[in-house]
Amino acid sequence: MHDAAASFASDWITVDQAMVDRFADTIDDHQFIHVDPERxxxxxxxxxxxxxxxxxxxxxxxxxxxxxxxxGQGAVEVNYGFDKVRFLAPVPVGSRLRGHFSVAGETAKAGGVLRSYAVSVEIEGADRPALAADWLVLIVGG
Known part of the structure; x- marks a missing residue:
């Protein structure tokens, strides 16, 4: 179990145009606001x-x-879903992003622990986060 008051921040990740283009190919979303810098x-x-x-x-x-x-060794974390996701600010390509996670709660579930995280994604230098979410992760084994 994690301390419910614990808060964690990730390292920064720079999202460049090549990454966005590969993602666009993967999900077949080539809207110009994502893949055509000049337009x-x-x-x-x-x-x-x-x-x-x-x-x-x-x-x-x-x-x-x-x-x-x-x-712990032998434990597996499985994406269980989201209770809420909000996209709060556009992210310009070339931005640096990092995730912030706080443990919001844990409950016993299906032979494991269902952990809830309050999550936000920070855009370096921006006043508003890119997104806020309540993320559920099922931890089994270990």
Whole structure:
């Protein structure tokens, strides 16, 4: 069990255009605001390309590697879902992001522990986070 008051921050990750383009290919979302820097600069309110919201959400897994203590040997963490996800600010391509995690609670569930995290993704230099979420992770084994 984790201390419910514990809070963890990840290392920074820079999201470049090549990463966004690969993600666009993976999910088949090639909207110009994500993949066409010249058009996005000329035609959008963002001044350039922005990162897909679902890409930012998917980075939570990467952020956990440097933010959260590793589970015990033999334990497996399984994505259980989200109680809430909000995309709060656009993320310009080239931004540095990091995840912030706080343990919101733990309950016994299905032979393991269901842990809830309050999560936010910080955009370096921005006033608002990119997203806020309540993330559920099932820890089994170990």
């Amino acid at each position: 996005a600069k000329a035609e959008s309110a963002y001044g350039g390309t922005i990162v897909h919201g679902f890409f930012v959400l998917s980075l939570l897994t990467a952020f956990t590697r440097t933010a959260l203590p590793q589970t």
